[in-house]
Amino acid sequence: LALISVLLLAGCGSDTEKEAEGATDGGDGEARTLRVSIGVNDKHPEYEASLKFKELVESKTDDLKVEVYHSGQIADDRSAIEMLQFGTLDITIPSTSPLVNFVPEFGIFDLPFTIPNGEVADQVLDGEFGDKMLQMVEDQGMVGLAWWENGFRNLTNDVRPVASLEDVKSLKIRTMENDIHLDAWKALGANPTPMAFTELFTALQQGTIDGQENPYPTILLSNYPEVQEHVSNTNHVYTPFIFLFSQQIWEQLSTEQQEIVQSAAVEAGKFNRERNREVAEESLDKLKEEMTYTEVSEEEYKKFQEAVQPVIEKYKDEIGAEIVDQFFSEIENAQSN
Ligand code: TK8
Incomplete structure (x- = not known):
C-alpha cells in the first residue's frame, strides 16, 4: 500500500502548476485511485450505494478512479478510520459508533431510544446541526462529506x-x-x-x-x-453511516476534484437512504419467514x-x-x- 501511494505521489511531481495550487491529480494523465472500505458485504445497500458513488465520480472525471472493498477486506471500521488518519486509505463509510473513540461528540447518536423514526433522523442530519457534526472530524485528520444510512438497530x-x-x-x-x-x-x-x-x-x-x-x-x-x-x-x-475522507489525501485533490467527490458522496447518500429503507422493509418480511x-x-x-x-x-x-x-x-x- 505504501508503495502504491509513493508511486502515485511521484507521478504527480512534474505538474508544477497544479502543485502550486496545492493540487496533485496524478499528473501526466495518470488517474488517482480512491479506495473505499466498507464493513458490510456486497449484498448490502451500502455496497450498492458505494458503486453509485464510483459511477458518479468516474462519469465526471478521468482523473479519479474508485475501487470499493466490502466485507472489511481492507480493515474493520476502527482500523479503517486510523488508516484515513495516516493517509493509507482514502474513504470509509462506517457507523458513527466506532468513531466515538476518536470524536466523543458522535456519542449523541448512540444514546438509545432517542430518534423515533427515519423522518426525524433525516431532519436532524440534513440541516445545520448535521453539517456541524460532519465538521467535527476535521481535527482528527478526516473530512466528513455526507450522511448515509445504516438504520434502526x-x-x-x-x-x-x-x-x-x-x-x-x-x-x-x-x-x-x-x-x-x-x-x-x-x-x-x-x-x-x-x-x-x-x-x-x-x-x-x-x-x-x-x-x-x-x-x-x-x-x-x-x-x-x-x-x-x-x-x-x-x-x-438509529446509527447513521458517515462518509469519511482522509484529510491528507483530500488536500492533494484539486478544488474541482473535491467538488466532484463531495457531490457524488451526497448524491449516492440520498440513493443509499432510499434504497436502505426499501431493503429494510423487504428484509423484515424475509426475516419473519426465517x-x-x-x-x-x-x-x-x-x-x-x-x-x-x-x-x-x-x-x-x-x-x-x-x-x-x-x-x-x-x-x-x-x-x-
Ligand atoms: C459496517 C458496520 C456495521 C455496524 C456494526 O461497517 O458494527 O454492527 O452496524 O454495519 O458499521
Missing part, C-alpha cells in the same frame, strides 16, 4: 424470544466498540461484549455470544438467520427507555452537555414539524 439472539425487558436478562450480546452501547446493554440487564463487525458472524456461529443487534438489512444479508433464531423490533438506536419474530409492546418499550435513562445522564458530560441538549431539541423540533 434491532436485537437478535439464539436463546429466547425477546418481548420484554426480563427476556434480555443475561443474554450475551455483541455490541459495537462503543462504551455507550456497552453501558446501555448492561443497564438493560444483558451481558454485553464489544467486538469488531468483521468477527461477528463467527462468534455467533461458534456460540461464544448469544446475540447481536443491527438493522434488518444487515441481519438478513449477513446471513445471521443461519445462526440466530429470534429477532425483535427493539429499534433501540426466524421467530417477536414484538416489544409499547408498554415494554417504555420500560426499556426508563432503564437506559441513567446511561444517558452518565454520558451527557462526556459527550458535552451542550451538544446533547442541542441534539434533543433538534429531535423535538423535527417532531413538531
Whole structure:
C-alpha cells in the first residue's frame, strides 16, 4: 500500500502548476485511485450505494478512479478510520459508533431510544446541526462529506424470544466498540461484549455470544438467520453511516476534484437512504419467514427507555452537555414539524 501511494505521489511531481495550487491529480494523465472500505458485504445497500458513488465520480472525471472493498477486506471500521488518519486509505463509510473513540461528540447518536423514526433522523442530519457534526472530524485528520444510512438497530439472539425487558436478562450480546452501547446493554440487564463487525458472524456461529443487534438489512444479508433464531423490533438506536475522507489525501485533490467527490458522496447518500429503507422493509418480511419474530409492546418499550435513562445522564458530560441538549431539541423540533 505504501508503495502504491509513493508511486502515485511521484507521478504527480512534474505538474508544477497544479502543485502550486496545492493540487496533485496524478499528473501526466495518470488517474488517482480512491479506495473505499466498507464493513458490510456486497449484498448490502451500502455496497450498492458505494458503486453509485464510483459511477458518479468516474462519469465526471478521468482523473479519479474508485475501487470499493466490502466485507472489511481492507480493515474493520476502527482500523479503517486510523488508516484515513495516516493517509493509507482514502474513504470509509462506517457507523458513527466506532468513531466515538476518536470524536466523543458522535456519542449523541448512540444514546438509545432517542430518534423515533427515519423522518426525524433525516431532519436532524440534513440541516445545520448535521453539517456541524460532519465538521467535527476535521481535527482528527478526516473530512466528513455526507450522511448515509445504516438504520434502526434491532436485537437478535439464539436463546429466547425477546418481548420484554426480563427476556434480555443475561443474554450475551455483541455490541459495537462503543462504551455507550456497552453501558446501555448492561443497564438493560444483558451481558454485553464489544467486538469488531468483521468477527461477528463467527462468534455467533461458534456460540461464544448469544446475540447481536443491527438493522434488518444487515441481519438478513449477513446471513445471521443461519445462526440466530429470534429477532425483535427493539429499534433501540438509529446509527447513521458517515462518509469519511482522509484529510491528507483530500488536500492533494484539486478544488474541482473535491467538488466532484463531495457531490457524488451526497448524491449516492440520498440513493443509499432510499434504497436502505426499501431493503429494510423487504428484509423484515424475509426475516419473519426465517426466524421467530417477536414484538416489544409499547408498554415494554417504555420500560426499556426508563432503564437506559441513567446511561444517558452518565454520558451527557462526556459527550458535552451542550451538544446533547442541542441534539434533543433538534429531535423535538423535527417532531413538531
Ligand atoms: C459496517 C458496520 C456495521 C455496524 C456494526 O461497517 O458494527 O454492527 O452496524 O454495519 O458499521
